[in-house]
Structure formats: C-alpha cells, structure tokens
Amino acid sequence: MSAATRNEDMSDDIGTRLKLVRQIFGLTQRELARRAGVTNGAISLIEQNRVSPSISSLKKILDGIPLSLADFFTLNFTSSDNVFFTADELTEIVYDPAISMRMVGRKVKGRMLQMLRETYQPGADTGDAMLRHEGEECGIIVSGCLAVTVGVEEKVLQPGDAYYFRSDIPHRFRNPGTEPCVLISANSPPSF
Amino acid sequence: MSAATRNEDMSDDIGTRLKLVRQIFGLTQRELARRAGVTNGAISLIEQNRVSPSISSLKKILDGIPLSLADFFTLNFTSSDNVFFTADELTEIVYDPAISMRMVGRKVKGRMLQMLRETYQPGADTGDAMLRHEGEECGIIVSGCLAVTVGVEEKVLQPGDAYYFRSDIPHRFRNPGTEPCVLISANSPPSF
DNA sequence: TAACGTTGTCAAAAATCCTAAACACATGGA
DNA sequence: TCCATGTGTTTAGGATTTTTGACAACGTTA
Numbered sequence: 100m101s102a103a104t105r106n107e108d109m110s111d112d113i114g115t116r117l118k119l120v121r122q123i124f125g126l127t128q129r130e131l132a133r134r135a136g137v138t139n140g141a142i143s144l145i146e147q148n149r150v151s152p153s154i155s156s157l158k159k160i161l162d163g164i165p166l167s168l169a170d171f172f173t174l175n176f177t178s179s180d181n182v183f184f185t186a187d188e189l190t191e192i193v194y195d196p197a198i199s200m201r202m203v204g205r206k207v208k209g210r211m212l213q214m215l216r217e218t219y220q221p222g223a224d225t226g227d228a229m230l231r232h233e234g235e236e237c238g239i240i241v242s243g244c245l246a247v248t249v250g251v252e253e254k255v256l257q258p259g260d261a262y263y264f265r266s267d268i269p270h271r272f273r274n275p276g277t278e279p280c281v282l283i284s285a286n287s288p289p290s291f
Numbered sequence: 292m293s294a295a296t297r298n299e300d301m302s303d304d305i306g307t308r309l310k311l312v313r314q315i316f317g318l319t320q321r322e323l324a325r326r327a328g329v330t331n332g333a334i335s336l337i338e339q340n341r342v343s344p345s346i347s348s349l350k351k352i353l354d355g356i357p358l359s360l361a362d363f364f365t366l367n368f369t370s371s372d373n374v375f376f377t378a379d380e381l382t383e384i385v386y387d388p389a390i391s392m393r394m395v396g397r398k399v400k401g402r403m404l405q406m407l408r409e410t411y412q413p414g415a416d417t418g419d420a421m422l423r424h425e426g427e428e429c430g431i432i433v434s435g436c437l438a439v440t441v442g443v444e445e446k447v448l449q450p451g452d453a454y455y456f457r458s459d460i461p462h463r464f465r466n467p468g469t470e471p472c473v474l475i476s477a478n479s480p481p482s483f
Numbered sequence: 484t485a486a487c488g489t490t491g492t493c494a495a496a497a498a499t500c501c502t503a504a505a506c507a508c509a510t511g512g513a
Numbered sequence: 514t515c516c517a518t519g520t521g522t523t524t525a526g527g528a529t530t531t532t533t534g535a536c537a538a539c540g541t542t543a
Binding site: 127128129139140142143144146147153 | 523530
C-alpha cells in the first residue's frame with residue numbers, strides 16, 4: 100500500500116505517461132495507433148490529457164506496445180531528467196584528496212548500478228588494506244595508467260584497458276605513473 | 292515486464308475484479324458510489340462488464356476504497372495460494388544448529404518484520420470492525436485453533452498452519468475453540 | 484402481514500470519448 | 514524551390530459511457 104501513495108500522482112497524468120512510454124518504445128502516434136487498432140487522433144487527445152481514455156481503449160493501445168495495464172501503472176519510467184547529465188552535473192564524492200570521484204545520476208535507493216568517473220593523481224592509492232564489499236565492479240581506463248590488484252594478481256592497465264571482478268575479492272587501485280589517471284567504473288550494487 | 296504476460300488476464304475482467312475488491316473491503320455499490328462521487332448505476336454497469344470505464348471514473352471509484360490504480364491492477368486478490376500455507380509448506384531456514392527456523396511465505400527481499408507470540412483465549416475476537424493498517428503480517432499456529440478472516444476468505448487454522456497477507460486488506464482473528472490458541476505472528480513494519 | 488430500508492438492476496437522457504478527415508509544421512530529396 | 518513524406522494537432526459527428534430516476538427482490542422489524 101505504500102506503493103499506492105507513492106505512485107498516486109501517476110494516475111493524474113495518464114497522457115504524459117503514455118507519451119513517455121510510447122517514446123521509450125520508439126513509436127510514433129500513428130505507428131502505435133496502427134498496431135493497437137485505434138486512430139492516431141485518439142492517442143493525441145489522450146497524450147494531451149484532453150480525454151480520459153476508457154480502460155478498453157488504454158488496454159488496446161498498450162497491447163500495441165506491448166505493455167500490460169499493471170506494468171503501465173506500476174513501472175517507474177524515468178523522465179529524461181534522470182537520463183542525461185552534463186559533466187558538471189555529476190555529483191562529486193569526497194573519498195580521498197588525491198582521488199576524485201563523480202557519480203553518474205542521482206542517488207536513488209533501489210538502484211542496482213552506480214557509475215563513477217574517477218581521477219587518480221600520481222601516487223594516489225586506495226591502500227594496502229584491501230577493499231572488499233558486496234557485488235561486482237568493472238571499469239575502463241580513459242587516460243593515464245592504473246595498477247589494479249585483484250586477489251593475488253596485479254596488472255598495470257593502460258588507456259582502453261579494463262577490468263571486471265567480484266567485489267568481495269580483495270582489491271586495490273594505485274596510480275604508478277607521473278600523470279593523472281582517469282577511468283570510468285561501475286558498481287553493482289552501489290558501494291556507497 | 293515479465294508481470295505483463297502473467298497479469299494480462301486481469302485486464303479483461305475489470306468488472307469482476309472491481310466487484311471482488313469492493314466486497315473485500317465490505318462496501319455496497321451505493322456506499323462506494325457515495326464515497327467515490329459517482330452513481331451506483333455506473334458501478335453496477337462496470338461490475339457487469341457492460342461498459343469499460345474511463346480511467347478517470349475508475350480512479351474516482353478506487354479513491355473511494357481507497358486503492359491506487361497500480362495496486363488495483365497489480366494485486367493478486369484472488370489466489371489463496373499466497374495467503375494460506377499448510378504446515379509442510381513452510382520452508383526451513385538453517386540459521387544456527389541450535390535454532391530451528393521455518394520461514395512463512397516466500398522469500399522476498401525488502402521485508403522488515405516483527406514477530407510475536409500471541410495467545411487467544413476461547414472466544415477471543417478482534418471484532419467485526421475489521422483490522423486495517425499499513426504493511427504485511429503473517430503468523431503460525433502453535434496450539435489450539437484460530438479462525439482467520441482475510442478479505443472475503445475465512446479459514447480455521449490448526450496447529451502448524453499459517454497465514455500471510457497484506458495488512459491493508461481487512462482482517463480479523465477469532466478463537467472458535469474451547470482451549471487457548473497460541474500462535475507466532477510477524478508484522479512488517481512493526482505495528483507497535 | 485405490512486411497512487420500511489437496503490440491495491442490485493434497468494431505460495432513457497446527458498455527458499464524454501473515439502473516429503474520420505482534414506490541418507499545420509518540419510524534414511529531406513529531386 | 515517544390516514536392517513528398519512524416520510528424521502531432523484539431524474538429525464534427527457517431528459511438529460509448531454516465532447520470533437520472535425508477536423498478537423489483539430480499540431482509541428486518543413493528
């Protein structure tokens with residue numbers, strides 16, 4: 100029931116929601132209308148919230164996507180606000196003065212992924228008290244070089260190189276070079 | 292998305308579904324109509340599937356219960372499979388050799404539970420003013436017997452039997468026997 | 484038994500939605 | 514430039530839903 104109040108606002112704006120869903124699935128009003136067996140005009144009116152469609156109409160339209168009524172009302176389709184981010188919109192995370200981290204997207208609980216843009220200054224090191232946490236992580240080097248230790252293996256990665264390992268295996272990052280190292284990494288689930 | 296196909300059938304019978312929900316919440320067509328601000332005739336026609344209501348109408352009606360559109364299309368009101376469990380349907384959980392645990396219901400992450408040991412004297416009754424509150428609750432009978440009403444379903448549970456339901460569905464406990472009933476119950480979130 | 488209140492249903496009128504066909508606008512080629 | 518194509522929008526009218534107001538069936542109580 101907590102979901103009820105949380106999702107209640109969705110019910111008021113079927114139009115925007117339908118439009119968003121339609122666009123997510125890459126359909127035009129006419130194409131969706133053709134698949135659903137309704138007219139494009141009907142979809143236009145619904146998306147403008149100028150009419151409140153009947154269940155049967157909405158069902159027919161969703162069948163053309165296809166998407167169930169339950170999913171239509173339940174799923175949390177992200178608005179474009181949460182899709183695209185400029186570089187300076189990435190939230191900065193203070194971890195170590197020599198290590199800059201910027202996270203892609205907003206911190207929303209329930210997410211399974213966390214992407215970071217990390218910058219390691221020369222000599223920066225996560226320390227020999229190896230990191231360990233739940234989940235998996237991966238990354239790719241953008242510039243500079245990075246020494247990555249996973250378990251007993253260590254390798255110095257160059258730009259373009261990448262890694263992927265289970266996060267419960269002790270791991271460590273270090274910049275052995277003379278220029279900053281930039282990499283893009285991802286965690287699942289978010290480690291902080 | 293997988294829920295789409297699984298729940299698809301529900302969409303075809305809004306009427307029966309609405310009627311079931313209305314009865315579960317103990318409302319007459321007129322009472323629900325009064326709360327929702329529509330006419331009883333409209334509800335009658337909808338429940339007979341003689342019309343397909345508009346989203347706005349259905350929303351108004353559900354607001355009178357109250358129940359969100361999302362819950363209306365999502366909840367599984369009909370199947371008692373996930374409500375009542377026989378003694379041998381409880382899954383055993385090995386936590387500590389000295390502690391035997393048997394989990395009631397299916398394992399779903401995100402639950403925060405409060406477990407209780409309750410004793411109902413013969414004739415004890417929570418009353419026909421059905422209980423309703425946020426969250427979920429479950430329980431298992433230790434000794435004696437307990438009549439549990441959840442929505443329109445009532446079942447007399449014997450020792451070893453158990454229940455699991457959403458607490459916003461009206462419910463009631465009653466001891467119809469001649470000896471005290473002891474049960475272990477759990478609430479999520481804790482109700483007190 | 485009769486009076487009363489409550490229930491769900493139904494028929495016609497009022498309100499709303501959906502369709503068909505056109506409109507305005509933008510884009511891309513010939 | 515001009516045309517063809519594709520997009521979303523609008524409008525009038527037919528189709529559907531909702532209201533209004535009444536009906537019969539069922540209990541309860543005097």
